[in-house]
Amino acid sequence: MHFLLRVAAGIDWLNEQVGRIVIWLSVLMILIGVYNAGARYIGAFLGMHLGSNAYLEAQWYLFGIMFMLGGAYALRHNAHVRVDVMYGRLGQRGRAAIDLAGSVILLMPFCAGAIWLSWDWLMFSWSIGETSSNPGGLPRYPIKTVVPLAFALIFLQGGSQAIKSLAVLIGHRGGDRSASGGAAEGSSR
Template sequence: MTALKKILSFVDSLSEWSGAIGKWFAFLLVLVGTFETVSRHFFDAPTIWAYDTLCMAGGVTYLLGASYVYRHDAHTRVDIFYSRCSPRRKALLDVICALIFFFPLMTVMFEMAVSWALRAWRINEVMFNSFWYPPAAPYRTIFALGLFLLLLQALAKLIRDVHLVLRGKDLD
């Protein structure tokens, strides 16, 4: 059991690390958005790179933050009944929903993201939302990495939830 706890702790630390990196991209969003707004409205000098940078930074913030949010159970949910359940029943509901909904959807999304990232590297794809044409491969790779980290964190939660359902106590 000690080895399993170490693995789960490692996955948790990856999610913490991912969230810590993701927050800097939120800071980048503010800086670039401010720069573009000032350039465009006060100096009549819009940039060709700000829109793509904002889109990529927003996506990176979202994707690198996903595993962090999942680890801290901070995602949005409608919990009319869930909040009234015991911890063991919540864990059972989480296991059922993860197996039926979460893992199938995230697995498909991850497979597609990996395919898109590999294709982007292979063909030297560029983003064409503006006339800047930045390379798409780094962004697509981070997209796949974020989904991979989310799946890892979800697997760690699934293991903890199954343990709680079967043993009646937390694994940690």
């Protein structure tokens, strides 16, 4: 169990780092938006076109990246939506059982299916060098790459949550040092 908890800690660390990087993409997205809006008005005043579809698409891409890659970070911090009918009333072991079952039966198979279903779509996009249909738009294949990557990170984080929940269920002392939430710390959302 010590080895598995170290693996879980490594996954937690990875998703923490990805999440911290992704958070900063919001600043870049805002700066691009401010430039794009300002360029549109200044360009209209000067009689020039200073904006670009690439800037608009860059904003969309950054938002998509934040949303997709932020999923594993949210799961790690128990910041995802939870329908709390019984969960909050259960003890630590009951929450651990629900978290383990949810990860292994629902979350991880869903992520595996999403990766499998998006793979051919992604490979086709890369094979043709898919680009935006908008004039001056950006290539589409890089943003499409984020889809299976995001589901892979969520899959890994689901595995980490499952390991920590299992540790709680078997009474292993390391199971209570869960990242921040879920079964091991007793938070409910």
